[in-house]
Amino acid sequence: MGKVRTITMTHTLDGTSGNTTTATTHQGKLLAVEVNYPAATVTVDLDATGSQSGDEKILDLAAANTDVKYYPRTALHDNTGTALDPSDAQGGDNALYGNFVINGKLKLSLASGTTTQTVTIRVFLED
DSSP: OOOEEEEEEEEEOOSSSSOEEEEEEEEEEEEEEEEEOSSTTOEEEEEEEOOTTOOEEEEEEOOOSSOEEEOOOEEOBOTTSOBOOTTGGGTOOOOOEEOOEEEEEEEEEEESSOTTOEEEEEEEEEO
């Protein structure tokens, strides 16, 4: 296992459209994300930006009032772009998932809360 780094992002809902903040550029394998909710009214989104294919959704969280740690994963694909699903031969649905690879900026977006509410997240990346 490589070195694990922690990136802390804090953003305050300011009542304007968008309500996003973008961190500096990061590289690494995303291991986990901790979210510190101020109240049950704020929705939280975390995206990776800078990809040729556009933003990549990492977390899309509904309003909650419980601080929590997530381990977001993304679907894995073979060399043809087909999602890996070893159960297809048996007629089931059991997709395989792996870590997000971050090579760009992280964007934290807030919505639906009361102005001046602040959300802090900690992102754990492995070099």
